[in-house]
Amino acid sequence: MKALILVDIQNDFIPAAPGKPEGALAVPGGNEVIEVANRLLPQYEFVVATQDWHPAEHKSFASQHPGRSVGEVVDLAGLDQVLWPDHCVQGTKGAELCDELNLSGVHEVVRKGTDADIDSYSGFFDNGHRKATGLEDLLKQHDVDEVHVMGLATDYCVKFTALDAVQLGFKTTLITDGCRGVDLQPSDCDRAVEAMRQTGVRIMTNITT
Numbered sequence: 001m002k003a004l005i006l007v008d009i010q011n012d013f014i015p016a017a018p019g020k021p022e023g024a025l026a027v028p029g030g031n032e033v034i035e036v037a038n039r040l041l042p043q044y045e046f047v048v049a050t051q052d053w054h055p056a057e058h059k060s061f062a063s064q065h066p067g068r069s070v071g072e073v074v075d076l077a078g079l080d081q082v083l084w085p086d087h088c089v090q091g092t093k094g095a096e097l098c099d100e101l102n103l104s105g106v107h108e109v110v111r112k113g114t115d116a117d118i119d120s121y122s123g124f125f126d127n128g129h130r131k132a133t134g135l136e137d138l139l140k141q142h143d144v145d146e147v148h149v150m151g152l153a154t155d156y157c158v159k160f161t162a163l164d165a166v167q168l169g170f171k172t173t174l175i176t177d178g179c180r181g182v183d184l185q186p187s188d189c190d191r192a193v194e195a196m197r198q199t200g201v202r203i204m205t206n207i208t209t
Contacts, residue, residue, distance in 0.1 A: 003144040004044040005135075005165075006037055007123060007151030007158045008052050009101050012087040012094035024094050025087040027153045029180040034100045036150065036178035041105030046142050048135065049097055050123035050151070050161065052088035053111035060119040061086045071184060077118040079127050082184070088113070110135045122160035124168065136168055146171040149201075150178030155192040166200045173202040 014030045016022035041047055062070045062083035072083050088095040097103060112120040112133045120126040124135045139147065147170045149162045158179050165172040174196055181189035197203050
């Protein structure tokens with residue numbers, strides 16, 4: 001079976017809009033993926049949304065490193081870690097999936113980034129592949145062998161979710177018009193898409209199942 005994975009379509013990743021404040025880590029154009037998701041949802045028998053769900057003291061937050069700034073890289077649990085603004089803190093409005101997302105079409109939500117000591121870009125594992133989120137087991141329980149991936153952000157959580165999906169043996173497609181990226185460095189998103197392509201991810205736009 002084919003499944004759709006919606007990566008981190010949460011309020012904190014969405015830019016300001018009329019009646020809606022700027023998310024704490026707003027991805028440029030992030031709101032544009034919602035329409036794509038809502039259009040595609042009815043075409044899939046199984047849809048999973050991933051949700052960043054950080055404790056308030058998460059070590060990926062620049063606020064937890066006095067003298068450090070957003071965008072700097074530090075060592076965290078033996079891994080290079082980009083420091084981010086506080087975002088998607090458990091129980092906050094910013095951590096909620098976007099109100100405009102048609103949640104009636106989402107069958108399961110998998111939370112990640114719950115360990116304060118290590119980040120989790122991928123929907124499948126933390127960044128050190130030390131603990132699984134349960135997404136792989138969930139997909140296998142529903143006899144999923146193919147996944148289509150979209151969401152936020154292209155160069156981080158989408159990229160690592162797609163790479164792990166391929167590594168785990170799922171036939172994997174990236175839906176490019178359903179993704180937007182951070183681009184901390186120029187062309188980060190282009191490099192991310194190419195890395196996915198080289199690993200075996202099919203790259204598609206305006207996909208229909």
